[in-house]
Amino acid sequence: QKEVEQNSGPLSVPEGAIASLNCTYSDRGSQSFFWYRQYSGKSPELIMSIYSNGDKEDGRFTAQLNKASQYVSLLIRDSQPSDSATYLCAVKYVDSWGKLQFGAGTQVVVTP
Amino acid sequence: SAVISQKPSRDICQRGTSLTIQCQVDSQVTMMFWYRQQPGQSLTLIATANQGSEATYESGFVIDKFPISRPNLTFSTLTVSNMSPEDSSIYLCSVERLRSGTGELFFGEGSRLTVL
Numbered sequence: 484q485k486e487v488e489q490n491s492g493p494l495s496v497p498e499g500a501i502a503s504l505n506c507t508y509s510d511r512g513s514q515s516f517f518w519y520r521q522y523s524g525k526s527p528e529l530i531m532s533i534y535s536n537g538d539k540e541d542g543r544f545t546a547q548l549n550k551a552s553q554y555v556s557l558l559i560r561d562s563q564p565s566d567s568a569t570y571l572c573a574v575k576y577v578d579s580w581g582k583l584q585f586g587a588g589t590q591v592v593v594t595p
Numbered sequence: 596s597a598v599i600s601q602k603p604s605r606d607i608c609q610r611g612t613s614l615t616i617q618c619q620v621d622s623q624v625t626m627m628f629w630y631r632q633q634p635g636q637s638l639t640l641i642a643t644a645n646q647g648s649e650a651t652y653e654s655g656f657v658i659d660k661f662p663i664s665r666p667n668l669t670f671s672t673l674t675v676s677n678m679s680p681e682d683s684s685i686y687l688c689s690v691e692r693l694r695s696g697t698g699e700l701f702f703g704e705g706s707r708l709t710v711l
Contacts, residue, residue, distance in 0.1 A: 514698075527687075532697060
Protein backbone atom coordinates (compact mmCIF):
# COMPACT_ATOMS: atom_id res chain seq x y z
CA GLN A 484 0.00 0.00 0.00
CA LYS A 485 1.55 3.22 -1.16
CA GLU A 486 1.01 5.94 1.39
CA VAL A 487 1.55 9.64 1.72
CA GLU A 488 1.54 10.97 5.27
CA GLN A 489 1.02 14.50 6.49
CA ASN A 490 0.30 16.02 9.86
CA SER A 491 -3.32 17.10 9.78
CA GLY A 492 -2.79 20.21 11.87
CA PRO A 493 -4.07 22.75 12.30
CA LEU A 494 -0.72 24.45 12.09
CA SER A 495 -1.05 27.88 13.60
CA VAL A 496 1.45 30.42 12.28
CA PRO A 497 1.78 34.09 13.20
CA GLU A 498 1.58 36.49 10.31
CA GLY A 499 5.03 37.11 8.89
CA ALA A 500 6.50 33.87 10.23
CA ILE A 501 7.59 30.78 8.34
CA ALA A 502 5.18 27.88 7.99
CA SER A 503 6.86 24.50 7.66
CA LEU A 504 4.90 21.56 6.32
CA ASN A 505 6.18 18.01 6.05
CA CYS A 506 5.19 15.00 4.00
CA THR A 507 6.56 11.48 3.92
CA TYR A 508 5.89 8.80 1.34
CA SER A 509 6.31 5.08 1.37
CA ASP A 510 7.24 4.12 -2.18
CA ARG A 511 10.85 4.62 -3.27
CA GLY A 512 9.67 4.44 -6.87
CA SER A 513 8.05 7.84 -6.54
CA GLN A 514 9.30 10.26 -9.14
CA SER A 515 7.36 13.50 -8.89
CA PHE A 516 6.12 15.49 -5.95
CA PHE A 517 3.57 18.24 -5.71
CA TRP A 518 2.09 20.66 -3.23
CA TYR A 519 -1.47 21.80 -3.69
CA ARG A 520 -3.31 24.49 -1.78
CA GLN A 521 -7.01 24.05 -1.16
CA TYR A 522 -9.17 26.79 0.24
CA SER A 523 -12.35 25.74 1.99
CA GLY A 524 -15.02 24.89 -0.57
CA LYS A 525 -12.62 25.21 -3.49
CA SER A 526 -10.73 22.75 -5.65
CA PRO A 527 -6.99 22.10 -5.20
CA GLU A 528 -4.58 24.54 -6.80
CA LEU A 529 -1.05 23.50 -7.74
CA ILE A 530 1.55 25.70 -6.07
CA MET A 531 4.79 23.74 -6.32
CA SER A 532 6.25 20.74 -8.08
CA ILE A 533 9.64 19.18 -7.43
CA TYR A 534 11.36 16.31 -9.15
CA SER A 535 14.95 16.12 -7.89
CA ASN A 536 16.66 16.26 -4.54
CA GLY A 537 17.26 19.65 -3.05
CA ASP A 538 15.38 22.89 -2.79
CA LYS A 539 13.14 24.66 -5.27
CA GLU A 540 12.02 28.19 -4.63
CA ASP A 541 9.09 30.06 -6.12
CA GLY A 542 8.31 33.38 -4.55
CA ARG A 543 7.51 32.85 -0.89
CA PHE A 544 7.34 29.09 -1.31
CA THR A 545 10.23 26.64 -1.08
CA ALA A 546 9.85 22.94 -1.67
CA GLN A 547 12.48 20.56 -0.37
CA LEU A 548 12.92 16.97 -1.49
CA ASN A 549 15.00 14.22 0.07
CA LYS A 550 14.45 10.96 -1.76
CA ALA A 551 16.83 9.00 0.47
CA SER A 552 14.73 9.86 3.50
CA GLN A 553 11.49 9.82 1.50
CA TYR A 554 10.20 13.16 2.57
CA VAL A 555 9.19 16.36 0.91
CA SER A 556 8.52 19.62 2.69
CA LEU A 557 7.07 23.02 1.95
CA LEU A 558 8.15 26.27 3.53
CA ILE A 559 5.98 29.35 3.32
CA ARG A 560 7.93 32.48 4.18
CA ASP A 561 6.35 35.71 5.40
CA SER A 562 3.04 33.92 5.96
CA GLN A 563 -0.07 35.93 5.20
CA PRO A 564 -3.67 35.42 6.31
CA SER A 565 -4.41 34.54 2.68
CA ASP A 566 -2.16 31.52 3.10
CA SER A 567 -4.70 30.01 5.49
CA ALA A 568 -5.77 26.85 3.69
CA THR A 569 -5.23 23.12 3.59
CA TYR A 570 -2.02 22.05 1.88
CA LEU A 571 -2.04 18.72 0.14
CA CYS A 572 1.11 16.77 -0.63
CA ALA A 573 0.84 14.56 -3.71
CA VAL A 574 3.17 11.95 -5.12
CA LYS A 575 3.34 10.49 -8.61
CA TYR A 576 4.74 7.04 -9.12
CA VAL A 577 6.56 5.78 -12.16
CA ASP A 578 4.23 4.98 -15.07
CA SER A 579 1.14 6.07 -13.16
CA TRP A 580 -0.42 8.39 -15.69
CA GLY A 581 -2.48 11.00 -13.94
CA LYS A 582 -2.60 9.09 -10.71
CA LEU A 583 -1.42 11.16 -7.84
CA GLN A 584 -1.43 9.72 -4.36
CA PHE A 585 -2.57 12.50 -2.06
CA GLY A 586 -1.90 12.98 1.60
CA ALA A 587 -4.72 13.93 3.90
CA GLY A 588 -3.54 17.53 3.99
CA THR A 589 -2.27 19.93 6.61
CA GLN A 590 -4.49 22.80 7.63
CA VAL A 591 -2.59 26.04 8.04
CA VAL A 592 -4.04 28.96 9.97
CA VAL A 593 -2.16 32.25 9.77
CA THR A 594 -3.08 34.54 12.63
CA PRO A 595 -2.75 38.32 12.33
CA SER B 596 -2.85 25.64 -17.79
CA ALA B 597 -6.10 24.39 -19.31
CA VAL B 598 -9.45 25.85 -18.34
CA ILE B 599 -11.63 23.10 -16.93
CA SER B 600 -15.35 23.63 -16.47
CA GLN B 601 -17.62 21.32 -14.54
CA LYS B 602 -21.37 21.14 -14.29
CA PRO B 603 -23.23 21.07 -11.99
CA SER B 604 -21.19 22.88 -9.38
CA ARG B 605 -23.40 21.43 -6.69
CA ASP B 606 -26.54 19.39 -6.35
CA ILE B 607 -28.71 17.76 -3.75
CA CYS B 608 -29.89 14.34 -4.79
CA GLN B 609 -32.25 11.71 -3.49
CA ARG B 610 -31.10 8.27 -2.56
CA GLY B 611 -31.38 5.79 -5.42
CA THR B 612 -31.14 8.34 -8.19
CA SER B 613 -28.27 8.96 -10.59
CA LEU B 614 -26.50 12.13 -11.56
CA THR B 615 -24.22 12.90 -14.46
CA ILE B 616 -21.38 15.37 -14.07
CA GLN B 617 -19.95 17.07 -17.12
CA CYS B 618 -16.39 18.21 -17.65
CA GLN B 619 -15.31 20.47 -20.49
CA VAL B 620 -11.68 21.38 -21.21
CA ASP B 621 -10.67 24.26 -23.44
CA SER B 622 -7.91 22.25 -25.12
CA GLN B 623 -7.64 18.76 -26.52
CA VAL B 624 -6.22 16.32 -24.01
CA THR B 625 -5.52 12.64 -24.26
CA MET B 626 -6.47 11.69 -20.74
CA MET B 627 -8.95 13.10 -18.30
CA PHE B 628 -9.08 12.02 -14.70
CA TRP B 629 -11.93 11.83 -12.25
CA TYR B 630 -11.18 12.22 -8.55
CA ARG B 631 -13.41 12.07 -5.51
CA GLN B 632 -12.98 13.98 -2.26
CA GLN B 633 -15.18 12.75 0.53
CA PRO B 634 -15.98 15.13 3.39
CA GLY B 635 -12.87 15.85 5.43
CA GLN B 636 -10.82 13.49 3.29
CA SER B 637 -8.17 13.80 0.64
CA LEU B 638 -8.49 13.08 -3.04
CA THR B 639 -8.85 9.60 -4.50
CA LEU B 640 -8.64 8.74 -8.18
CA ILE B 641 -11.80 7.09 -9.47
CA ALA B 642 -10.83 6.45 -13.08
CA THR B 643 -8.94 7.62 -16.12
CA ALA B 644 -10.95 8.49 -19.22
CA ASN B 645 -9.30 8.07 -22.60
CA GLN B 646 -10.99 9.11 -25.80
CA GLY B 647 -12.05 6.12 -27.84
CA SER B 648 -11.57 3.45 -25.22
CA GLU B 649 -13.06 2.21 -22.00
CA ALA B 650 -12.22 4.10 -18.88
CA THR B 651 -9.69 2.56 -16.52
CA TYR B 652 -11.00 2.25 -12.98
CA GLU B 653 -9.01 2.22 -9.77
CA SER B 654 -9.38 -0.43 -7.15
CA GLY B 655 -12.66 0.00 -5.31
CA PHE B 656 -14.45 1.73 -8.16
CA VAL B 657 -16.56 -0.06 -10.77
CA ILE B 658 -18.10 0.90 -14.06
CA ASP B 659 -21.63 0.02 -12.99
CA LYS B 660 -21.46 2.55 -10.18
CA PHE B 661 -19.42 5.23 -11.97
CA PRO B 662 -19.95 4.96 -15.72
CA ILE B 663 -17.78 7.36 -17.69
CA SER B 664 -18.07 8.66 -21.21
CA ARG B 665 -15.35 10.31 -23.30
CA PRO B 666 -16.85 11.18 -26.65
CA ASN B 667 -14.07 13.53 -27.75
CA LEU B 668 -10.78 15.07 -26.68
CA THR B 669 -12.30 17.96 -24.76
CA PHE B 670 -15.26 16.46 -22.92
CA SER B 671 -16.08 13.73 -20.42
CA THR B 672 -18.93 12.77 -18.14
CA LEU B 673 -19.02 10.86 -14.89
CA THR B 674 -22.29 9.37 -13.69
CA VAL B 675 -22.81 8.49 -10.06
CA SER B 676 -25.42 5.75 -10.15
CA ASN B 677 -27.94 4.59 -7.59
CA MET B 678 -26.65 7.12 -5.10
CA SER B 679 -26.52 6.63 -1.36
CA PRO B 680 -25.50 9.11 1.34
CA GLU B 681 -21.99 7.61 1.22
CA ASP B 682 -21.63 9.10 -2.27
CA SER B 683 -21.85 12.62 -0.87
CA SER B 684 -18.54 14.04 -2.03
CA ILE B 685 -16.86 16.53 -4.24
CA TYR B 686 -16.17 15.06 -7.66
CA LEU B 687 -13.28 16.63 -9.52
CA CYS B 688 -12.28 16.44 -13.14
CA SER B 689 -8.60 16.96 -13.87
CA VAL B 690 -6.12 17.03 -16.72
CA GLU B 691 -2.36 17.07 -16.87
CA ARG B 692 -0.51 20.22 -17.85
CA LEU B 693 -0.59 20.25 -21.63
CA ARG B 694 2.25 18.47 -23.43
CA SER B 695 4.45 18.60 -20.38
CA GLY B 696 4.82 15.05 -19.19
CA THR B 697 5.36 16.57 -15.77
CA GLY B 698 2.51 14.88 -14.00
CA GLU B 699 1.18 18.25 -12.87
CA LEU B 700 -2.59 18.00 -12.62
CA PHE B 701 -5.05 20.84 -12.81
CA PHE B 702 -8.52 20.51 -11.45
CA GLY B 703 -11.93 21.81 -12.36
CA GLU B 704 -13.99 23.67 -9.79
CA GLY B 705 -15.55 20.44 -8.62
CA SER B 706 -19.10 19.17 -8.31
CA ARG B 707 -20.33 18.98 -4.73
CA LEU B 708 -22.97 16.30 -4.36
CA THR B 709 -25.13 15.82 -1.29
CA VAL B 710 -27.22 12.67 -1.20
CA LEU B 711 -30.19 12.62 1.16
